[in-house]
Amino acid sequence: MLEGPIGIFDSGYGGLTVYKSIVERLPQYDYIYFGDNARAPYGDHTFETVYQYTLECVEWLFGQGCPLIILACNTASAKALRSIQQNILPFKYPGRRVLGVIRPTAEVIDQYTRSKEIGVLGTRGTIESQSYLMEIEKLHPEISVKQQSCPMWVPIIENNEHTTSGADYFVKEYIEALMNDKPGIDCVLLACTHYPLLLPKIKAALPVGVNIVVQGDIVADSLEGYLENHPEMEVRLTQNGDRKFFTSGSAPKFDAHASVFFGSEIQSVRVQL
Template structure:
């Protein structure tokens, strides 16, 4: 079976990670899964986020993925650790790997901040988890962190409304309090947010560097594969790409072409629709 690199996200956001990865490492085979039908994950309970993430992981392993990247910040923050403990035990530990995005971004933040004032935006679940705060503080306890959840942005983006005045107006309100702290670095703690990246930069001003995870994770993955030849050597390198969505494949195809310039075919799949009450 083909050993693919899989990118998992709650919807379209992970494409902001997949694209720079494919540009930096074009030779590998990639499998993308967007759980658009249940986006955004950030508005769900921890139990459901873990359940959704487990379903995605099981599906991707069955499809031949051997290395899965949780592009979704919410899944990385809430579910990654427990899923790694569950699925990477015993004989599976050598053959399977599951990586997140938080640690590479935290490492980059510590490198680039000069004033040690950092702001984070993300979904409710990501912000409430304090996962970014913890990873950054491990590396540099002196960094001061402020954060804001932006629950309406992912729905705007998933519907393709992120360039509308209403979305930009909401974004301004979310960033208003963060600006008063004068951060020199802003983490876009959701893979969807780079699709509004220009507006984040314009609203925050030139004094604030806006970091998104795409290029950071791509470089981190390249370094990871170089350090782990036992994993890299097993990955298939035919340049194949496959896209899966739990929602409308035509909508997925159009969104991807319009916003990322990629002409693709998307295959509809169904993960369990049950939720924890």
């Protein structure tokens, strides 16, 4: 029986915000984080490209012995997760599991809205996939969803410009486009794991009283519940508190940026896919 660490995957740095919440909740497990920085961002790629990139990274993590992988990336969860779960795992990796961030978030989104009108802010790829619309409609048909793509936010964050006054314009532009179209919104979901770094600016741009939903704690809650409900998987996860970081891009650059997302200094290793 394969035993090993939990794999956490993202196209770049954003998944570190989810990883941080998971480690805080479940510190006893071993983890491997992999960021595909050399090919990031995923948001504007086609379904086929995102699927191929995500599958390559998932298989690399499987090669490191991970029985369970979390796609801590909304674009990968939207464009690749279902195909991997249905077409790859049963035939090539029947004993392993890959989980995403969209379903856990959609399951609990009703807890954050009274008006039953919510906004979803995400990359162009996540928004165009309609994944949140479909999941929320399926689970909470009473909720109305307005989506808004924010194509400039990830580049701003990845270039470490998210604290500058120059970022204010693009935050205000997308928030206004969302709220002007649907002023009854009382809950906004940040459907990209990069976006928590813009949280102060997003709060300032939104009307007072609008709930902002970030995914880190939600995904950590969901993973904890999953392991409680699947003891056959939980016993396969090694528990030494070990944490390793890998990137397909420059390791020094990754390390310099990653501390902003993860909240502490890290040391990564570059991997050639």
